[in-house]
Amino acid sequence: MKRYTTVFLVGLVVLLAVVLAGVLVYMKNQPVQQRAVAPIVEIAPMEPDSSKWGINFPNQWASLLKTETNNIDTTYGGSSQFSWLERDPRQVILFAGYPFSKDYNDDRGHMNMLEDVRATKRLNLNDEDPKHTPATCYSCKSANNPALWDEMGMEAYDAMSFNEMTPNIHEPIGCANCHEASSMRLIVTNPALDEALKAQGKDWTTFTRQEMRTVVCANCHVEYYFQGAGKYLTFPWAKGTQIDQIVEYYEESGFKDWEYPETGTPMLKAQHPEFEFFTAGSTHYNAGVSCADCHMPYVRDGASKYSSHDVKSPLLTVEQSCGTCHTDTEAVVRRVNTIQEQIATTKQDTEDAIIDAITALKAAAANPDADQALLDQARNLHRKAQYMWDFVSAENSTGFHNPEYALKILAESTNLARQAQMLAAQSVNDPGLLATGTYYKTAPAQ
Numbered sequence: 001m002k003r004y005t006t007v008f009l010v011g012l013v014v015l016l017a018v019v020l021a022g023v024l025v026y027m028k029n030q031p032v033q034q035r036a037v038a039p040i041v042e043i044a045p046m047e048p049d050s051s052k053w054g055i056n057f058p059n060q061w062a063s064l065l066k067t068e069t070n071n072i073d074t075t076y077g078g079s080s081q082f083s084w085l086e087r088d089p090r091q092v093i094l095f096a097g098y099p100f101s102k103d104y105n106d107d108r109g110h111m112n113m114l115e116d117v118r119a120t121k122r123l124n125l126n127d128e129d130p131k132h133t134p135a136t137c138y139s140c141k142s143a144n145n146p147a148l149w150d151e152m153g154m155e156a157y158d159a160m161s162f163n164e165m166t167p168n169i170h171e172p173i174g175c176a177n178c179h180e181a182s183s184m185r186l187i188v189t190n191p192a193l194d195e196a197l198k199a200q201g202k203d204w205t206t207f208t209r210q211e212m213r214t215v216v217c218a219n220c221h222v223e224y225y226f227q228g229a230g231k232y233l234t235f236p237w238a239k240g241t242q243i244d245q246i247v248e249y250y251e252e253s254g255f256k257d258w259e260y261p262e263t264g265t266p267m268l269k270a271q272h273p274e275f276e277f278f279t280a281g282s283t284h285y286n287a288g289v290s291c292a293d294c295h296m297p298y299v300r301d302g303a304s305k306y307s308s309h310d311v312k313s314p315l316l317t318v319e320q321s322c323g324t325c326h327t328d329t330e331a332v333v334r335r336v337n338t339i340q341e342q343i344a345t346t347k348q349d350t351e352d353a354i355i356d357a358i359t360a361l362k363a364a365a366a367n368p369d370a371d372q373a374l375l376d377q378a379r380n381l382h383r384k385a386q387y388m389w390d391f392v393s394a395e396n397s398t399g400f401h402n403p404e405y406a407l408k409i410l411a412e413s414t415n416l417a418r419q420a421q422m423l424a425a426q427s428v429n430d431p432g433l434l435a436t437g438t439y440y441k442t443a444p445a446q
């Protein structure tokens with residue numbers, strides 16, 4: 001009896017083992033579990049055509065498309081292409097000798113970028129001219145770029161002219177500028193950003209999701225310059241992203257965008273440093289708020305909630321953009337108005353100081369007896385003053401992203417401009433050059 005029980009038990013164990021092995025083999029051969037919702041279409045890596053991604057994500061695509069036609073203005077920003085040179089004619093003087101003095105319009109919605117970059121009078125399409133526009137100018141303007149950079153490398157891309165690159169560029173911004181197709185996670189796509197972060201010892205693949213909701217904008221909304229003969233796209237961040245560190249970087253590199261006529265100053269043009277400006281200890285950045293929180297708020301479409309890709313002035317969507325954190329939205333909008341008005345007027349005082357410096361410098365530079373060492377010092381102060389002013393001016397929020405920082409930079413810029421004026425006067429020993437308010441004498445007729 002006992003033997004039969006043993007045989008039965010052994011048989012049972014063997015049987016169970018065989019069944020278990022069978023189940024394991026069966027499970028191992030099942031297809032890998034996919035995401036809860038399978039993609040409707042497979043999207044190729046770095047696919048430039050956003051309409052293909054749009055089949056899977058119609059809400060994000062439809063909202064991105066809205067940026068093409070949303071041309072609404074706010075007091076200081078918004079999406080119409082008003083001319084900065086008409087709105088503030090001092091800038092015609094400040095950018096004299098440089099294409100920005102001929103054509104400088106405000107930015108508008110993302111889907112217009114390709115049309116706008118091709119229409120600007122700042123382009124020089126004569127490839128025979130050594131000053132022709134390089135392909136680098138397309139770097140922030142197209143969803144074709146990630147694939148092109150991957151195929152040819154950024155060095156070869158930047159070495160081409162704007163003209164030569166044009167046939168390769170068909171798409172304005174697209175999903176491929178911000179997302180990885182296979183996972184839809186946010187990624188750094190611009191090699192210049194990747195390199196600038198690495199130069200600071202940072203690895204974006206370790207950043208949190210909330211950090212990426214800001215860093216993804218830094219693919220384009222940053223200060224940059226074209227390095228060397230190959231016009232290699234470079235962010236001047238090796239010493240850090242604060243204004244003093246960037247100024248120091250440019251001092252060491254000796255880079256100049258152009259030479260100011262009649263003063264001989266080696267000038268710098270600031271681009272659109274939204275990222276550097278916002279992340280320099282602003283109240284919102286310190287509180288962990290991201291660019292996307294204000295510019296890409298969650299919106300509803302029936303039961304589904306998605307990030308609005310209709311990126312624009314948050315003053316046009318205050319309830320969605322600010323109402324998630326601020327209960328009294330009317331009060332915060334009033335505060336934005338106060339901040340912007342204060343910065344816009346302070347900015348003009350700074351412009352007057354720089355124009356006074358330019359006027360004094362021109363007179364001193366025309367005088368053959370001028371003390372050249374003092375004159376050079378004055379030029380260097382002019383260079384720094386204008387760059388600092390431009391850092392605030394070219395930043396697109398009229399100071400809102402970081403109001404204290406804006407006022408600090410403008411104060412320092414005004415101080416440097418007045419010092420430049422004094423040194424220029426001293427270089428020719430002419431107190432007459434200390435006169436202020438010269439803008440009103442040199443202003444172009446409106």
Ligand code: HEC
Nearest residue numbers: 074076077078217221274275278284290291294313396397
């Ligand atoms: C706390 C909310 C908030 C955050 C965070 C924020 N912005 Fe803004 N942004 C604003 C407001 C408000 C304006 C001013 C809009 C205006 O004047 O109409 C603005 C203006 C802008 C503009 C110009 C818009 C226009 O109408 O011309 C750009 C570009 C911009 N922001 C980009 C960024 C980027 C990039 C980041 C992150 C680095 C960022 N913003 C972070 C609120 C925010």
Ligand code: HEC
Nearest residue numbers: 078079107108109112113116140177217219220291295312
């Ligand atoms: C691939 C480059 C690129 C990326 C990435 C990018 N932008 Fe832009 N953005 C631009 C360009 C170029 C313009 C100006 C387009 C024009 O004027 O035609 C612009 C314009 C804007 C404007 C002005 C819109 C208006 O209606 O006046 C805002 C606001 C803005 N961007 C915010 C952001 C935010 C926030 C992010 C990150 C979530 C971001 N951008 C990411 C290139 C980019």
Ligand code: HEC
Nearest residue numbers: 050053054057060061064174175177178209213292306307
């Ligand atoms: C300028 C950068 C940018 C571009 C261009 C862009 N996105 Fe996004 N997208 C974002 C950001 C930022 C988020 C928020 C991500 C988060 O919170 O993790 C987001 C979120 C998403 C999400 C997650 C769900 C949601 O709505 O929050 C999907 C899906 C998506 N985008 C699809 C697309 C598609 C499709 C396109 C092209 C038609 C596109 N995106 C273009 C920046 C971009």
Ligand code: HEC
Nearest residue numbers: 283287289293294314315321322324325326332333335336
């Ligand atoms: C994700 C949360 C969040 C969002 C979204 C947000 N804020 Fe704030 N905001 C804060 C926090 C946190 C502070 C810090 C002070 C406080 O606790 O109120 C602040 C402070 C401010 C201040 C006072 C700063 C100062 O120094 O005067 C203003 C003005 C302001 N926000 C405007 C806005 C506007 C306008 C928007 C929408 C475009 C906005 N905020 C969106 C979180 C947010």
